[in-house]
Amino acid sequence: MTDLPSQGGYLRANRSGYAQPNRVVTKPRDPALIREEILQHINEEKLVRTRISQLDEDVKRAQARRDELNNQVKTVLEKAKNYREKRDKANLQVKECKERRDEIHNRIGALYREAMGMKKQRDNYLGMLREKGLDPQTKRTIDSLEWKIQTVPMSLEKEREIVERIAKLSAGLEYEDEARKWHDKMLKIFDEVDKLREEAQEWHQRVERYARLSQEHHDMMCKMYREADKLREEADKAHEEFLSKLSELKNEKSKLRSLKNKIAKLRNEYNEAKAMRIVAKIRAKRKTFDEVLAAMEKLKNGEKLGLDEIYLLRRCKLI
Secondary structure: EEEEEOOOOOEOOOOOOOOEEEEEEOOOOOHHHHHHHHHHHHHHHHHHHHHHHHHHHHHHHHHHHHHHHHHHHHHHHHHHHHHHHHHHHHHHHHHHHHHHHHHHHHHHHHHHHHHHHHHHHHHHHHHHHHHHHOOOOHHHHHHHHHHHHHHHHOOOOHHHHHHHHHHHHOOOOHHHHHHHHHHHHHHHHHHHHHHHHHHHHHHHHHHHHHHHHHHHHHHHHHHHHHHHHHHHHHHHHHHHHHHHHHHHHHHHHHHHHHHHHHHHHHHHHHHHHHHHHHHHHHHHHHHHHHHHHHHHHHHHHHOOOHHHHHHHHHHOOOO
């Protein structure tokens, strides 16, 4: 079987001696050049592996930072939720205290109107006393006059005057008693009003205290929400960095796979080129051996040798 030259390589001949165009054997490249190209790709592979290692660390770092920030966001939002619940509870207490305070104010208003009615009744009786020219302190005056009659020596005429005055004053004593009764009732109501006002003031102070507490919780809740927004923004940036580094990492891994495939193909090509060189050397040696045998046969038969045959036998030190 012989190799026939063809355009771009060799065509494998069949047993009949005709070329078969089903397989083209291309001339192999120089193994040294292939080896140099392999080394270049290996160096490039090392650089890619270094970048992959660095990017892998960057991805893990960005992911850890993002997860940490997201956890902080959850923690801060939980705090904001607690402050909101405390604020709402304080607002409910404000509402309850206001209702209690307003109930007391309504009670005070009702009692005050009732007291004004009693004052009017008292003033009516006092007016009756004034119409009769009597002093509102009638009983005290009567007691004083009776004590004077009993203890102070006086004429019969003077005593008669005092007795007449006592009789006149006693006629208005009923009005004074009624006025005093209504006055005492009014004072009793005013005492109750004063107590209720103190109680209302206590409830009002509670309203103010819970309102301040509600505002404090509201301010802290808003602060937590602002902090959560800031942390969420940082987490989004960390996530963007994570995605960017992850994309770079995927690209570098794709490059690495491509380089591995190239190196594997080049190594196969290198091995084939070396093998073909060895085969070529073997074939060249076999051809030389056949040519030496043919020249020796001609020399043995006394045939004339050509210059190439003489040179070949001399080179092999056979002549």
